[in-house]
Amino acid sequence: MKSAFAAIALACAATASFAQDKVTFLTSWYAQAEHGGYYQAVANGIYKKHGLDVTVKMGGPQVNAVQLVAAGQADFMMGKDFQVLAGLEQGVPMVTVGAIFQKEPQGMVTHPDVNSLADLKDKTILVATSGRSTWWPWLKLKYGFKDEQTRPYTSNMQPFFADKGLAQQGFPSSEPFTAEKAGQKVKFFLFADDGYPPYGNTIVTLQKTVKDKPEMVQRFVRATLEGWKSYMENPAAGNALIKQDNPKMDDEMLAYAHRKMKEMKFFDGGDAARLGAGVMTDARWKTTYDFMVSSGQLKPNPNWQQAYTLQFVKDLKVLP
Known part of the structure; x- marks a missing residue:
């Protein structure tokens, strides 16, 4: 006991x-x-x-x-x-x-004609405020992008769908899903695959x-x-x-x-x-x-x- x-x-x-x-x-x-x-x-x-x-x-x-x-x-x-x-x-x-x-997991959503992030030099890129102090400076340093080619990203993909000259920030699990549901063909480029640390x-x-x-x-x-x-x-x-x-x-x-x-x-x-x-x-x-x-x-x-x-x-x- x-x-x-x-x-x-x-x-x-x-x-x-x-x-x-x-x-x-x-x-x-x-x-x-x-x-x-x-x-x-x-x-x-x-x-x-x-x-x-x-x-x-x-x-x-x-x-x-x-x-x-x-x-x-x-x-x-x-x-x-x-x-x-x-x-x-x-x-x-x-x-x-x-x-x-x-x-x-941050990356870029583009139209099908884009083959790499480097191809965005002549595109307008939609960037949220948070991106301007994280990945956007990295893209500028790596590819020579300019602030003048950006516009604010508002979490709405309709402007991107309507304009083939636009690219926009995104996550692989989110924006490409929205595009797929809307019947839109897109490409996604993960920044990490290009060396984002x-x-x-x-x-x-x-x-x-x-x-x-x-x-x-x-x-x-x-x-x-x-x-x-x-x-x-x-x-x-x-x-x-x-x-x-x-x-x-x-x-x-x-x-x-x-x-x-x-x-x-x-x-x-x-x-x-x-x-x-x-x-x-x-x-x-x-x-x-x-x-x-x-x-x-x-x-x-x-x-x-x-x-x-x-x-x-x-x-x-x-x-x-």
Whole structure:
């Protein structure tokens, strides 16, 4: 009897030491397939298995994710390399702890007569405000494009459909889907395929969180990667939660986006195929930092490497 009580006590102690940490994760936009692994980790109990009680909250045009994380209203956010490097310069001590996508999914939608990004030199390009401080300077440096050839992008594809002289920004899972549904033939060029350096869909938190709760951060990173691996294998559970948060997402749109992510190997391509999902490298981050400095988007910063840490992904080996 005594040994039975001892076993129960040990089990209780183990549970207490691995209590469910409450964690809030903020996505970058309304719920969609590009957020699927986070939702999958909730739906399939993967976060719970790692002692985490995770709430996934949607971002959107009115949500300032950096501000919310800095204020302690969210523990982690889905971020971008440029955003974190620029945040450091502005005194916001954020740090990237993993990269879900080995490529940034931003690209260009063109009409069928365009054969490469270089062909856009004489085209009018629709660029959103956010693009002017991220990928547009890269295109200008690489291909000699000019600001004069741009017009604002308004998330409406009708101007593009009506004018064969236009090209516009887009994501492989979104604008090409809209074009296909409208019966329009288009091409899509992923910037990463031409050397655009940032990672995509990164896990970002505060440096203080990494310092004070490294074990919790490690569990969150591992569980998230397991969620993404599960989502890429069978997205049904994650998609059900995505549709709850964002009823505008239908099965056809989610299936299209999931297929594109697999085709383009965002999660399991590049270094992830060899070193494990979520992996980042010093060399890749340096390329991004050097580009931001050379394009005038950042001042030289001797502490720029505080923008990321490899400690949570280097030995995980969650192979896709």
